[in-house]
Amino acid sequence: MKRILRKTAAFFAAAVLTVCTQPFTAFADDEDDLKCPSSATVSSVISLLKKFDAYPDNIERSNKSSANVQLIFHGDEILYTRYYGCTNIEEHTLADENSVFEWGSISKTFVWVSIMQLWEQGKVDLETDIRTYLHDNFFEHLKYDDPITLMDIMNHKGGWCEKFYDSTSEDMAEMLSLEEALKNVEPAQTYRPGEVSSYSNWAAALAGLIVQRVSGMDYVDYVHKNIFEPLGMEHTSAGPDFTDNPWVREQRIKTICYEIELNNKYVESDDGLITEEIIEEYKSKGNCLFNDQIYPCGSITGTLGDLATYAQAFVNDDHPLFKNAETQEKLLSGSSFYGNTDIPSFSYGFDVKEYNYTRTFGHTGATFGCVANMEFDPVSKFGVVGLSNCRDDFPSSLCSYVFGRLKAKKYIGKNYEKFDLTPYSGYYSDTRTHAAGLGKFILYMDAFSIDNINAVKVADKVFLEYHSEDYYDDTIFGIVEHSDGRRGIVNSCSEYLEIKYYIPKLCLLAGFMICGIASLFILLAKRKLNKAGKATPLSFAHIITAGQFAKIVSLAAIISIVVIRIKGDNDGLTKTEGMVIGITQIVCMVLCVLALLASAYSFIAKKKLPYGKIRSLSCFTGNLITVSAMIFFEMYNFWCC
Secondary structure (H helix, E strand, C coil), rough: HHHHHHHHHHHHHHHHHHCCCHHHHHHHCCCCCCCCEEEEEEHHHHHHHHHHHHHHHHHHCCCECCCEEEEEEEEEEEEEEECCCEEEEECCCEEEECCHHHHHEHHHHHHHHHCCCCCCCCCCCCCCCCHHCCCCCCCCCCCCEEEEEHHHHHHHHHHHEECCEEEEECCCCEEEEEEHHHHCCCCCCCCCCCCCCCCHHHHHHHHHHHHHHCCCHHHHHHHHHHHHHHCCCCCCECCCCCCCCCCHHHHHHHHCEEEEEEEEEEEEEECCEEEEEEEEEEEEEECCCEEEECCCCCCCCCEEEHHHHHHHHCCCCCCCCCCCHHHHHCCCCEEECCCCCCEEEEECCEEEEECCCCCCEEEEEEECCEEEEECCCCCCCCEEEEEECCCCCCHHHHHHHHHHHCEHHHHHCCCEEECCCCCCCCCEEEEECCCCCCCCHHHHHHHHEEEEEEEEECCCCEECCCCCCEEECCCEEEEHHHHHHCCEEEEECCCEEECCCHHHHHHHHHHHHHHHHHHHHHHHHHHHHHHHCCCCCCCHHHHHHHHHHHHHHHHHHHHHHHHHHHHHHCEEEEEHHHHHHHHHHHHHHHHHHHHHHHHHHHHCCCCCCCCHHHHHHHHHHHHHHHHHHHHHHCCCCCCCC
16 A cells, blocks of 8 residues: 555646746846756746745645655755654644654765764774674684675665664664674674675674774764764754754654555536545554664654755865765765766665766655655755655655756767677576575575566666656666676665576475465364275375374464564564574474374285375475475574574
C-alpha cells in the first residue's frame, strides 16, 4: 500500500512540476533577479510556492496533515521557508520554527565532518587500517584479513552489510557505552574491504567511535564543541537520550509521528451514480522516539533552521567547519566515481545527486517516525533542506524547483547509443540485504534480473536506466568487477551484487519451504490413517515423525524472522529472539539429520509393502533438502550475523 502511495504521490508531483515549471521565464522580467540553478528566478519560484500554499484546499489540508517543513537558502541568506502541516494533528499543533524532528542518516555526515576535521589536524589517516585506532581484538566476525580504512568506511566499503540485531533501547538507564553497543551488535563481514559498496549504519557508528577515541572526547561532546558551537546550532541534540539539550527533548516529545493509510470511500452523486474515492488518513504512531545505542549513525535531532545553518556551512567560502578551504573542497570533490568518468557516485560519506543544470551534495535520513533531506550546490551556493514527521511524505518537493530536473539527454545526447547488458546478464541483489547468518535467506528473496532493463550508454561500463528523452530522474549505474569474479551494479553508495548460480540456490530455498509445508500435510494424513488403523509404520517411525515436526518448526522459524522485521517497532531482532530462533534451528537440524539416517535405514531394510521404499525415499529426500538448506543459508547461525 505504501508503495502505491509513493507512486501516486510521485505521479502527481511530476504532473504539478511539469505544469508549474513551464511559465518560470514569464516571471523573469528583471534580468538582475537572482536565478536558481534550474534557471528559474527566485522570485518566480517563491511566488509560485506561495500561490500553491494559498489554495483553499491546501490551507484546509495543512490543518489535518502531518508536518512537511522545507527551506530554500542561497549562501547565508534564507530565501523561503515553508512550515506546512501539524506536529500533532489531534491537538491541531501547527509546525513552526520551534518544531524538532529526527534527522536520521543526515547524522552520519556529522561523523564524516568530524573525521575530516581530525584528518586536517593530522590525527587520523584515511588510508590507515582502522584497527590502529581501536582496542586489540575489537572485531569478532571479520572474514578477511585485509586492512579496513576510514576511506573504506566513508564509501561504505568496509565489507559489512546492515546489522541484523536491534540496537535501540526504550530504557535510557540501560544504555551501553558506544563501544559496548557496537560490539554487541557487530554484523558479519561479508565482503572484501574496499571492493563492494554496502551501506552500513554500524560502520558509520564505528567511525564515530574512532572520533571519540582519537579526540579523547565523548562523541556527543565532540560534535557540540566542533560543529554545533561554531555554527551556533543551539536547537539541535546529538545524543540518543537528548540529555545534551533538554529543550530539544521537550520539543521532540511534543512531536507525534504518522503514517498514511489509504481507504476507499463510496460517494453517491445527485443522479444516483456511485463512485469510489481514495481517502488519505493519517494514523498516529505516537512519539516514535529513536533511542539508538549506536547513535552516531542517526540520532541528530533539531529544528529546520539549524539544519539549514548546518547545510549553509558547506557553501560558505569561509569554511567555518574546517581550518583550510582545501579540506572542504576535498570533502565535496568525490571519493568514488562511475567507471572512468568524472561523475561522482559518492563523496566522502556525502550523497551526490545529478540534476539537469547542477550537481548537489548532501544526505537523506529516516528513523521510525521522521524523514529528512539535505541538498546543496557548493558552486551556485543554493540549497534545500526539509523535515517531516511522516515517513510517507518525503520533504524534497522544492528540490526540483531550485535545481531543475535531470533529463537523460544531458548525458547521452540526441543520438544516444544503447548499452548491451547481455554480457552482464544474471540475477543481482542489494548488498544492504543480510548475506550471512539467520537472515541470509532474505538475500535470495530480493534478487532481480537485469535482463529487462532498458539501458543507454554514458561511458564505458556506465549506463542510464533509460525511459524516454523527456523522462526525468533517470538513474546512473556503473558496472564493476570484483576479485572473486562477481560483478556489481553500483549506484551511489549502494550496489547490486551478482548472485552466482541463483536459480539452483533459489530452488533449494523453495524446496526447504515445500518440505515444511508437505510435512504438515503428511502428519495430518498420518493422523487420519492412524485413527482408521490403516497406517503401516516404517522403522524408527518416531524419529521420522520428529523430523517431520522439525521441518515445520524450522519453516515457522524463518517466517517469524520476516514477520518480526516487518511488524516490529525496532530495527531488527533482539539478541534473545535471535538466540531462541538459532537454537531452535540447531535442534531441528539435528532431528532432521536423525530422520535422514532413519529413512535411509528404512529404505535399505526389507519391506513387505512395495510402497515402503517410496515412503522411505521421500522422507530421505525431504530431510536431505531441509538439512542442506539449513546449512547453506546458515539458518542456525545466530552468533555471527
